Amino acid sequence: MTAVARTSYGALRGDASTGIVVFRGVPYAAAPTGERRWRPTQPVISWAGLREAVVFGPIAPQDVSPERLAKRGLTMSEDCLTLNIWTPAADDSRRPVLVFLHGGGQTQGHGSAPLLDGSRLARHGDVVVVTMNFRLGVLGALYAPDWHGADSTNLTLRDQRHALQWVREQIGAFGGDPSAITVAGQSSGAIAVSALLAGGCDLFDRAILQSGGLERVRSTTAASAVAEQLISTEALVRAEEPDVAEILAAQRDVEPGFVPPQGPFHPCIDGDVIEEHPLVAARSCAMPAIPILAGTTRDEWRIFDAALDDGVFTEQYVRDRAQTLAGDSLDADAVVAAYRVDQLTLRDVASALVTDYHFTAPTEQFVRAHAERGNPVFRYELRWPSPRAGLGACHDSCLPLLFGNLDAAPALAGNDDSARQMSETVQALWLNFVRGEEPWERYDGVSGATMLLGRDTGISRGHRGEQLGTWENRYPAYG
Template sequence: MKPFLTLFAILFFQAGLRAQTVNTQFGQVLGSANGNVYQFLGIPFAKPPVDTLRWKAPQDPDPWTGVLTATSFSPVCPQKHFEQGDTLYTLEGDEDCLHLNIWTPQLGTANLPVMVFIHGGGNQQGSASEVSGGTQMYFGKNLSERGNVVVVTIEYRLGPLGFLVHPGLEQENIHGVSGNYAILDEILALTWVKHNISNFGGDTSRVMIFGESAGGVSVGNLLTTPLAAGLFQRACIESASPVVANYTDTKEKGIDFVNSFISTGSDSAKIAYLRSLPADSLIKSETNPISGGAVQMNWPSVLDGYVFANYPVNVFQSGNYNKVPLMTGSNSEEMSLSAPATVLPAMVTALINATVPPAYQPQAFALYPPGSNATEARKSYVGIETDAQFTVTTRRTAQCVSLNQTEPVWRYFFTYKSPFALLAALGSYHGLELFYVFNNWENSTLGSGFLFTPQDDSLQQSMLAYWTNFAATGDPNISGFPAWPQSQSSTDCYLEMKATPDGSQCGVRTAQSDLWDDVVGFTGCISSLGKEPVAESASISFFPNPSTGIFSINKQGISGLKELRVFNTFGQRILSAPTGNIIDLTSKPDGIYIVIALTADRAYCGKILLSH
């Protein structure tokens, strides 16, 4: 028995050597070892925002004596948690949630790049300890260990607790405004990183913020607020774009929200009453932020004149924002998990009729044909929801930022499909890329063991290399991996993110993005640096137009034309023409037709009118 005890004592002592205590400005924290990294989970960066601190700007935590054990995640912030595209939910969380987590390969003066991740969830759900696909998808061990970076994940207040705008809150605020509490949480977390991360091996001059979905919205918005100046030196927006809502409109919604609990008394009395309610009661009426393929931002950041002084596009065009190297991108089938499981052709027609003005509907039907069966219809339905909400907005952000700073911009388009048929049918859905950025697909239910393929491994190695090198240098390009071209307003070049990335292409779904820009009236950004957006030099036109049947084709600047496709206004392809110089529609009925000219990597769109 004695030798066993001695061996046990030796093993315990050796394990204890890896448990490290680190000083922070508020007290010491004790982490644990996990493989070749140290991890510190659940470090408070703010006082618990409870009681009178509910709906107040976050405050530094009280200093503590002794050593704080940081070996488990903090509770998630209060939320009604839905799965993507589902109506089932759980009520969970605790208001004492403003904590962060750190993974680091080295402690002390290692001066490693720092990657700070902001989770998504529509500003009303999600957490740094999010479980998806059977694994904690943002768990930072593999990213830190394999990428030789310090990884930080943070929590922030959600839903009404993080974004409520109301007159009763304005009265107690020195700036006379309310809302944006979650953004202030994120700023305080970044301030904590600036003051403390060097003790965890991090370099405060190489801090990268990155986030996906609502977290990506926050990253984009943090570019535009002076309160975040100097807190980061690189940024990455995944499947999102910066969005700030109108203050007055949001306040009206806030008034209605508060009145649903108490409709009498002064504004301040109403807020006092809501502060007495448990957090669960404030979030129980939430609805799924992603449902039916549509993304809802029920609790947005607001233009309050303090955190945000103007809308993002105006801030970018002013040139007065936090200019840093930027990576941004989206996925090819963002809404495949949340779109209806069965889509009929009539549903595509209805969606186009409901979202696209009549003048642009022929083009929409050509680009997103309803098809003749559920498979074809669902492909177009997902395409509409993806391109209108993600593909085009990513292009707008990349173009607007590149026009207004000298710091480089890189765009990606994530198109990876699993080699397994069940997963391949889902395509590159919303959030899928995060498993590969964090190198955690190998830990998921559908990616572990023999299910983890060489293609999965190739993709995760590529994304790890690009993301961590961007954190280290401000440039994702690294020896041994395909070159990633910079994105300019005039070119829209990008890296296609797949098992073997491809950086040879320019123009992500250009015809589709042009359509959605036309639908909303977006005509591009103005440069504060005197840069001029270069007009598209390649185009397709037809003459005579209108014609009685024969149209000559002018393929200005287009090389490598592979095929011409002609569609009627119902989205039905009525002709696939060779790459000649005429289109013959003599036998077709009068009307408007859409022509799509296809090269290897671009699609050019034109409209013709047939009148016999």
């Protein structure tokens, strides 16, 4: 079975074989190849006749083996600027729209990942779900205005903004409501959402930030240092116009950082797309006054520490990690002692330090500032544990719960009856927000309401205020 959507660029034939209509590989911009490689996103070229939209488009260039791509039926190319749309019907209904930005440190990931399949969510909520591909790594985040021009910065954000403009203009052809668009992002996708908000983007009506390390938006100094390192690599110096393999080879030579995570390819404050860091803009700028739902998982960093042996986590190692995060203005021993009050193991303390510094505290600062300016904010913490011992409620575990694709990654959240019930709870709350409702009590500051999602779901007040306060204003470069 097929279905047809008629956009202003041409007609598309989607796949309606599963009861949900899926339009895969829909182009939202011209291919960023050749002379357009280092250029801002350009409008897609119209086509004649009926264009097939039943196969996912190529993913953005990234480090992934050809064998793995072939196993998933995917290809990789710079010509990657496409959308995927799941809709109950390509009719005249005006359904709420959820646009989801994938994570992956802005070097990995794609909108066609099995975890992000929008079929269940679209069917369950009678909503339109959109995912997208955009430029990643060097091709999306190289800060070299003197090399490529002032409008060559933050190309990933420019792609995302262009895609959101396309959705605003065209989603009516897919049964969506262009006046009811929620943008959501997880991990680096959430960082992108915060950057879009800081840049004053008004192409969506509500925003969801899941597990975003918001402190990773970079200064131009940091971005320039990465660019200098890249431009000086043998591959890029040797090639007048390097090919994708040479670009990825140079990208691999950039030290990504571990603790604290540095994110060399995240957005930068370029003065064009972004003028201020999101943590500053939330306090000092007139960001779009839209409702925000935001939060983190309780044990974000455990999945990254899982590769380290237990013997690594000595008293000295944990103290050194705390010192790295705390800098000279905090007593590292006092910081560790504050976490040991809960009788955590050294491994758990080490992970909790980075979870709070990198994810929870900056998210808290961002939403608190937005709430104190009178905007609706709904704060959560996911506590649903992974069935894999030691991971707890780890990074990425929110994805199978939200999309309902528990079978795509059972190690993250489980795939039994209780996990399915948790997924239904998360979906119901998120869908209420997407529909313009208030999913739970608003968060209004330090003592406000936080929804704890887990085996005992419910509201907590003043949640973890003391521990998060440890990291308050630990981002001096941002004001």
